[in-house]
Amino acid sequence: MADGSLTVDEVRRMAAEIGLTRLTDEHLQQLLRATHAARARREALPFGSLTPADEPAHVFSLDAGDER
């Protein structure tokens, strides 16, 4: 969904789907702005530069003390 096409009604529906059902109209306007900002930040990241082998910064690991 493009940023410009996201409306308050759509945000209200999306919010309800994740249990955010008590947001007022003012809160939904905030959520709309916040969602636009979050998407802009995601778009700023060069995810295309990642190769399949690039691991997350924090990966699950065990040390010798975890041997069972």
Add this chain to the structure above:
Amino acid sequence: MTDFAYLSVGEAAELIRGKDLSPVEYTKALIARIEKHDRQLNAFLRFTPEIALEDARRAEAEIARGGWRGAFHGVPYGLKDIVDYAGLPTTAHSKILQGNVAATDAAVAHRLREAGGVFMGKLSTHEFAIGGPSFDLPWPPARNPWNRDHFCGGSSSGSGAATAAGFLPAAIGTDTGGSVRNPASMCGVVGMKPTYGLVSRRGVLPLAFSLDHVGPLTRTVRDNALMLDLIAGHDPLDPGSANRAAGGYTAQLGRGVKGLRVGVIRHFYTRDMQADAEMVAAIDAAAERLRELGAEVREIGTAPLGEYVACNRVILTGEAFAIHERWLRERPQDYGALARERLMAGAFVRASDYVNATRLRRKLTDAFHALFAHIDLVVTSSSMDPACRIDDPKAVEYTYARQSRAPFNVTGSPALSMPAGFSKAGLPLAVQFVGKPFSEALMYRAAHAYEQACGWSGMHPAIG
């Protein structure tokens, strides 16, 4: 009563050790100063003079019996109100947690208690270390001691304001996207975000687990190193804690910078963002001063500031929303508007975006750390602008994002903000030093040399 407001931790410790300064008299003097001036600054969210006097009397009695515990015995301090102190509420400056009484001390509070520190109270923060400055919370926002009409930075707002105002020689803050270094920059004090994992986060309300750091704010570099000596060290109960020896942060002070290789990341504040002209001049002058002191200074480059910041925010908002999701479902009206909006930014961060941001984080971090094969220290901007007016929401929103601190939460690198002069309007300017992981002693060495050469840390605001 003698004016003890701007005694450093080191000076106070020496006087107390020699029995030339009574911890009780020192504490009473600071209590009087706080009672007189904090109504204008709001640095304290919960001022606890009764606990302070009890701590001070205990310290005085122990020292009189020959039981001096070390360089923090009888010295006052405060904690940002997301740090647990047993028996007191940890509110995070929020209505949500008004009744949240801590059962035990945070690891950092425990260490300062064991060192014999005098606890003065809980300090103002942005709500949940993200939403501020706000006027719709149960407590007002802290203000800047250099001009109370101006923002004092955040989210460790009270920690910066109280230290600059001479209420305390040292305070503890936290830093997830720059929240120790922002108030340090705005208030003209020294703020260190240590290497990720060097200081335990146990008992500190999280904002974003993988980006959260705990660090000290002080008026001098030496005091900051002294404080880090007290609070650094492995904690097996903090899963992010680095299992390695810590300490010795004052060991290199006085050795100067001759021969140190300094890389200046100018593109952060001249190309990726255009900082205020006075700020640019101050940072460039700081680099030049290091050159005059004998460092080898050259300009270097790294990834664009925007990549680091976006990476920080995608990870931060994703992790923060996971923490706040239940409250946002059940009590959204109990948040202030700024915290609610900033936290809800994580509501629709996709799992793949979060994971890809952490994958990019590894690449950014590896590339940044590789720079240290050729340099010992980075100099760059902290804030792009001096403090704006606190009652101008548009200016706050504009300047809030104009910073280059978040990159070093992404990389986990130690990063220190310190005074670099003053604007024509009399507000602090700041420079940021960044090191390779666990190189805090070297960073303090360079920062101390710069501080001694410039003397900015000897300047204090005229309050009251």
